[in-house]
Amino acid sequence: xxxxxxxxxxxxxxxxxxxxxLALAGSLPAAADEDEAxxxxxxxxxxxxxxxxxxxxxxxxxxxxxxxxxxxxYNDGVVExxxxxxxxxxxxIVRKGMNVVCVLPETGRVKLDxxxxxxxxxxxxxxxxxxxxxxxxxxxxxxxRVAGYDVVSVALSAKDPYRYSHRLWLEKSTGLLVxxxxxxxxxxxxxxxxxxxxxxxxxxxxSEFEIRTEGREISRTLDEPAATASVVQRMDGWQxxxxxxxxxxxxxxxxxxxxxxxxxxxxxxxxxFVEPAGPVSMPTGASLIGATTVYMHQxxxxxxxxxxxxxxxxxxxxxxxxxxxxxxxxxxxxGAGEP
Numbered sequence: 001x002x003x004x005x006x007x008x009x010x011x012x013x014x015x016x017x018x019x020x021x022l023a024l025a026g027s028l029p030a031a032a033d034e035d036e037a038x039x040x041x042x043x044x045x046x047x048x049x050x051x052x053x054x055x056x057x058x059x060x061x062x063x064x065x066x067x068x069x070x071x072x073x074y075n076d077g078v079v080e081x082x083x084x085x086x087x088x089x090x091x092x093i094v095r096k097g098m099n100v101v102c103v104l105p106e107t108g109r110v111k112l113d114x115x116x117x118x119x120x121x122x123x124x125x126x127x128x129x130x131x132x133x134x135x136x137x138x139x140x141x142x143x144x145r146v147a148g149y150d151v152v153s154v155a156l157s158a159k160d161p162y163r164y165s166h167r168l169w170l171e172k173s174t175g176l177l178v179x180x181x182x183x184x185x186x187x188x189x190x191x192x193x194x195x196x197x198x199x200x201x202x203x204x205x206x207s208e209f210e211i212r213t214e215g216r217e218i219s220r221t222l223d224e225p226a227a228t229a230s231v232v233q234r235m236d237g238w239q240x241x242x243x244x245x246x247x248x249x250x251x252x253x254x255x256x257x258x259x260x261x262x263x264x265x266x267x268x269x270x271x272x273f274v275e276p277a278g279p280v281s282m283p284t285g286a287s288l289i290g291a292t293t294v295y296m297h298q299x300x301x302x303x304x305x306x307x308x309x310x311x312x313x314x315x316x317x318x319x320x321x322x323x324x325x326x327x328x329x330x331x332x333x334x335g336a337g338e339p
Contacts, residue, residue: 037138037154043175044168050074051176054208055147055198056086061191061290071208080209092213103213132266135159135246136166144169146178147198156267161185162244162318163268164291174200182291182313190291235261237334238274238306241325244318259334263312270312270319274326276335277305286316295319301328 052073059066067086072079078097085091093102132138141153149171156166169179178198182191211217236259243263250264262271277298286295295310297320308326310319328334 033140034133034138037140038133040140040152040154040170040175041132041138044170044177047170047175048177049079051174051200052202052204053176053198053200054202054204055195057193057195059191059193061292062288064289067196071204073204073209082209084213090213090215092211094209094211096209100219101211102218103211103215104218132156135163135244135265136267141167143172146171147195149178149198149200151178158185160244162315162321163265164190164313164315166267171200176200184291184315235259237328237330237332239327239329240272240322241327243322243325244314268313270310270314270322272322272326273307273309273311274328274334275307277307282307286319288316293319295323297323297326299326299328301331304328304331306331306334
């Protein structure tokens, strides 16, 4: 079984600047203007890293709802963040530049990487803003008020059935994302963020970024974004026969034995894990958590069996097509038959 990180790894979420609060007034009508919407999206990437703020947000995925306190600042070119779990036990994540420390809650029942959001808050999105307008139709949806701030609303409607649509609310002076929805083709909201309190542009003291929770600490250094060519080399022994247009290799998640590659279209992301099947038969098919699909598929090559797992913000039918397109080329390269 691969390490199935619902949001790939905490590093993706640690570079996000999310903000969200229940809208206090109805959206004002505005004409659809794709150029204006694209201009706002161009501001989003820099704002995610270079805006300092603090607040508390609620993240809802399916029937699961979590609340987290967050402080974020851009200090001398270095991103610093501290995320503290507000429910389900104690736990926190502190990031200073590329160094991350995660303190697990005493109960051991809550994994922070499972409650931190993904999508446009992912590190892949902030580091390489792709031409998402090729795959999504951008449209201005008017103005609003969120958490006491004036915002504009941008809709990103998927142009094909292979990905979800998004609705973003951006603070007008900074371009900071302050609310977000992920929606399926029927318009149902699958995941959403919402700040319950938010203060932008404050001078946040150093003390806000110190670890205060007692518990088991896990430290790691974030990987620099890899070049596409080096990522593709990680697909050693297998090939992906199909993926939705616009999704390009973005990273190579650690998966232990086997191979793993992540793909992003600049807004959504998914990972493909390929590993030798274990002695215990794993259930195949799709499972859903909000907008995240986990699809497992078994492939046989000669005398060897392999488990293919697709994890990401994809509709189930898309994840299935991706998983079933994997072709095994070299069983030895994938570790088949090794003890």
